[in-house]
Amino acid sequence: MNQKAFVDVNVFLDVLQMRKNWESSLNVISSVRQKELTGYVSALTVAILYFLRRRDGFSDNQSRRDVADSISGFEILGLDGKHAVAALADKRFSDFEDALQFYSAKQVANVIITGNKRDFSSVSGNVEILTPEEFLKKYSYR
Numbered sequence: 001m002n003q004k005a006f007v008d009v010n011v012f013l014d015v016l017q018m019r020k021n022w023e024s025s026l027n028v029i030s031s032v033r034q035k036e037l038t039g040y041v042s043a044l045t046v047a048i049l050y051f052l053r054r055r056d057g058f059s060d061n062q063s064r065r066d067v068a069d070s071i072s073g074f075e076i077l078g079l080d081g082k083h084a085v086a087a088l089a090d091k092r093f094s095d096f097e098d099a100l101q102f103y104s105a106k107q108v109a110n111v112i113i114t115g116n117k118r119d120f121s122s123v124s125g126n127v128e129i130l131t132p133e134e135f136l137k138k139y140s141y142r
Contacts, residue, residue, distance in 0.1 A: 002037070003111055004038045004109050004110050004111070005028075005038065005135070006042075006077075006101070006109035006112045007032070007045075007074065008101060008113060009044075009045045009048045010114060011025045011028060011113055011115060012029070012041075012071070014115060015070070021132065029070075029073075032073045035073075040076075040104075040108055041071055041075075041077065042076070042078075042079060042101055043078055043079050043104075044097065044101060045071070049071075077104045082103075083100060090102075093122065098120060102123055110128060111127065111130055111135065113130055113131070114129065115132065
C-alpha cells in the first residue's frame with residue numbers, strides 16, 4: 001500500500017540542521033523523492049522553513065534554494081480560512097502551528113511523520129502519528 005504521508009516541518013529541520021537522527025528524516029524525504037512514498041507538506045511548512053533559514057543568516061536566494069530543494073518531490077497542501085478557523089477552535093492543541101499542520105494533513109494523509117509525536121498525541125485516533133524512525137521500521141522503507 002502506498003502510504004500518503006504528511007511530513008512535519010521538524011523532519012526537514014532535522015536534515016537541514018543535521019540534528020539527532022537526521023539520517024532517518026533524510027530517508028523519509030528520499031523515499032518521497034524516489035516516489036516510494038506519497039509525501040505532503042503544508043504551505044505553512046514552506047513559510048516556516050524559509051523564515052528559519054533567513055533567521056539563521058542565509059541570504060534570500062540561498063534560503064529560497066534550500067527550501068525548494070528540501071520540499072522537492074512533495075505536494076504542497078494549501079491552507080484556507082476553514083483550516084484556520086478549525087485550528088483556532090481546536091482546544092486539543094496547545095500549539096496553534098501544530099493545529100494548522102494537522103488540519104492541512106487530514107485532507108489527504110493517513111500518517112503524520114514528525115519528530116514531536118507528543119504535539120499530535122491528542123489527535124492520534126484521527127491519523128497515525130509516527131517518528132521518522134518508527135515509520136521506516138513499520139512500513140519497511142529503506
